[in-house]
Amino acid sequence: MCKRLALIALTMLALASCRTREKAVEELQARLTSETSRLEARLRAIDKSKLPEDIAGLGQGYQDSFARIRGTKSPMLRLYRMRDTFIGIENLAFFAENRKAGDDMASLQALVANRKPAYVAKPEKDEGPLLYRALIEQAANRGRVLYTASAPYGKISDPMWGGLYYLGDAEGNLKFRDFVRSLPKDVSPDDEAGGDRNRLTAAADQLGSDTLAFFEKDPTGRGAIPASAKLKEVRELLAAKLDDGATLALVEAKLALERKKAEADPGSVHEGAKPQAQAKDPEESVPALLQAYVKEGPPPVNAVVARDVVPFYASLLQPLAAAKVVAPAAVTVTLVRWPYT
Helix, strand or coil, X not given: CHHHHHHHHHHHHHHHHHHHHHHHHHHHHHHHHHHHHHHHHHXXXXXXXXXXXXXXXXXXXXXXXXXXXXXXXXXXXXXXXXXXXXXXXXXXXXXXXXXXXXXXXXXXXXHHHHHHHHHXXXXXXXXXXXXXXXXXXXXXXXXXXXXXXHHHHHHHCCHHHHHHHHHHHHHHHHHHHHHHHCCXXXXXXXXXXXXXXXXXXXXXXXHHHHHHHHHHHCCCCCCCHHHHHXXXXXXXXXXXXXXHHHXXXXXXXXXXXXXXXXXXXXXXXXXXXXXXXXXXXXXXHHHHHHHHHHHHCXXXXXXXXXXXXXHHHHHHCXXXXXXXXXXXXCCCCCCCCCCCC
């Protein structure tokens, strides 16, 4: 009798949990729909007369992305696709609202100093789906890096493009971080783990070697740039012990590299191939994101994700013993590089 009651209780608990997740997914979809409308209104409200012509032209690209965002069925893929549009529009709005700060270095430095508290605040302990945590960590890290770079690049380049634009990009990242933090968290299991730290480091090293090998096949081309830029971000995240963000960044780097490989050698991905999607969508957030790419992504991206990225992500979750570290010879290299290029 006791066993029977326990089984009934467990069944009821599972059903309640299922209903809670379904409700959370519905709430997430509603939030994403509402946010898309807010971003459209935000873009329309920007005073274009305060934007230089080359910056104002960026707005059209963000406008074109709304149909793609709305047409995405998976909430995880929809949130992921919203990121660049969200950050870009908030950047343009910040730029227009603070246009005079781009006139000279003194004005730019005053604005940078005024925004400092937002970037030196103690990080919060974030919970929820792995994709949420990863997006939050990436946005926080990028915001900090771009904020730190804004004044120095204002001096190197000019206060407007090199300074105010980078500061606006930093602000957009912080706003996106806060938006993701506000989303319903019961859309995935609470114990969804990120990648194993030793495995992440080893994967970054291997992916770096693969990217270099791809670059050497076409040194004058630009195909290796997207993966290289993402790997730079991976290193930053690992150094800051932001392993969830590094997990997603590695997945992004792998996808960027495999896409460029497919473009360089179209025959490597069978043109008519239709990758098999899982019969039941996974509840974990990053597998759900990848499965949505398989279902909704255009060819050959969907085939590349199914063939290369899904198993790569699974490998990141496998524990790996720490490698013995051999201290390298002391070498000093000074490199000046725009962030994320």
